[in-house]
Amino acid sequence: MKYVIGIDLGTSAVKVLLTNQKGEVCKEISKPYPLIQLKSGYSEQDPEEWVKKTTEALSELVQQFEGNPKEIEGISFSGQMHGLVLVGQDNELLRHAILWNDTRTTKQCQEIYDIVSKEKLLEITKNPALEGFTLPKLLWVKEHERNIFEKIAYFMLPKDYLRYRLTGKIHSDYSDAAGTLLVDVSKKMWSNEMCELFAIDKSICPPLVESHEYIGTITPEFANETGLFELTKVFAGGADNACGAIGSGILSEGKTLCSIGTSGVILSYEESKNRNFDGKVHYFNHGKEDAYYTMGVTLAAGHSLEWFKRVFAENEDFDELLDSVDRIPIGANGLIFTPYLVGERTPHADSSIRASFIGMDSAHTKKDFVRAILEGITFSLNESIHIFRENGKEIDTIVPIGGGSKNETWLQMQADIFDSKIVKLSSEQGPGMGAVMLAAYGCGWFESLNQCADVFIEPIKIYQPVKENVEKYKALFTIYRQVYSQTKILNEELKSFRK
Known part of the structure; x- marks a missing residue:
């Protein structure tokens, strides 16, 4: 039997699902981590906690797995949207992540409207400027933590940082990047216009890939820490809501x-x-x-x-x-x-x-x-x-x-x-199952996500109005x-x- 793993990086915990080719969840492990709330309206997390707890969960899963780790073919991700993770030239963390539910950026949202009309913003990004989105957070760091802003080599979204730590590769997928206010949603690309208007060097935006796209394998170091097979394939994954949609x-x-x-x-x-x-x-x-x-x-x-x-x-x-x-x-x-x-x-x-x-x-x-x-x-x-x-x-x-x-x-x-x-x-x-399905599709088990859904998703009761x-x-x-x-x-x- 072959298996895949879905990693769902939530706001309060990481959940790891092991699923077989029949779509059966064989093992589920969850590890919590804390929020950091320095003052009212602030919501942050230490990305190292995501890595630590995910490593613990995967190690525990492999220890309890009765088969050969080589039978676990792939890993994919679901992740909380909009969070801002900043890394420097050596990919070192520059500060704690600012999360989706952080509301300190009301002023920056208004600045976005002042620089880009609401109509133009909707035309490019399809979304209004809200405190939870990523661009306002970047602008807040630019204004209040200039020394950190000037060191940025890449900004990442939460699950993308976690995937980088598993693989050493930096990417973002379209579904997650669409929540940054820096993507042209229709054209599926980072918006040159938005970057230029806000003096954001486009080089700090990670390369964009499809959610089912193969990124690489886990690093030897991560394989050694968890017991996973070194050639386990890793796929990009998606935003939690996009994965929730796939998994449903x-x-x-x-x-x-x-x-x-x-x-x-x-x-x-x-x-x-x-x-x-x-x-x-x-x-x-x-x-x-x-x-x-x-x-x-x-x-x-x-x-x-x-x-x-x-x-x-x-x-x-x-x-x-x-x-x-x-x-x-x-x-x-x-x-x-x-x-x-x-x-x-x-x-x-x-x-x-x-x-x-x-x-x-x-x-x-x-x-x-x-x-x-x-x-x-x-x-x-x-x-x-x-x-x-x-x-x-x-x-x-x-x-x-x-x-x-x-x-x-x-x-x-x-x-x-x-x-x-x-x-x-x-x-x-939901999201965890969506991550699993992206890994199964990425591994070539199915010709499409729809075909995967026919096997992995089972309706059991209907409620009529x-x-x-x-x-x-x-x-x-x-x-x-x-x-x-x-x-x-x-x-x-x-x-x-x-x-």
């Missing part, structure tokens, strides 16, 4: 991903490079060659539920918290929640807005609040689906992954609020959409009172 079979028109983790994502397959959403949703290169995807983001999806549990139900596990929520009627007995705990991304790119419970009553129980939170998260995700449909996209099949795919009540709620068929898969590995519920949720969604505008000014005025 979002590889043709009409198919959409609903990923609910700490944040939430609605991602829809797109063949055209020319569709215009006016920057209301993200538009990136897919991990599948010559394809794209559109994406909306809810910043505090699962985080909203985690927050409520931590503050109001610390001694309950999530199963207890969600138990009997199906007995609470649609609309949570007149209670609506907006999940803006850390601001919002889609459709409101607003770092100041904060969450609300609207309609609280002394008769409400804890279960009413939990139901309202689930509905509020799903309403927020539905904002992205609403934008897609308004722009003529067909959304008829939605595949859930993450925490939102584990609860029956929540899955039916998604079918009713999204007014779409929900297809639950046997495996919910219930007409009566759909109508109730449409009325509630209309109310939900008013809360942002009604509370925006209040939250701006409260901002100075926050810690």
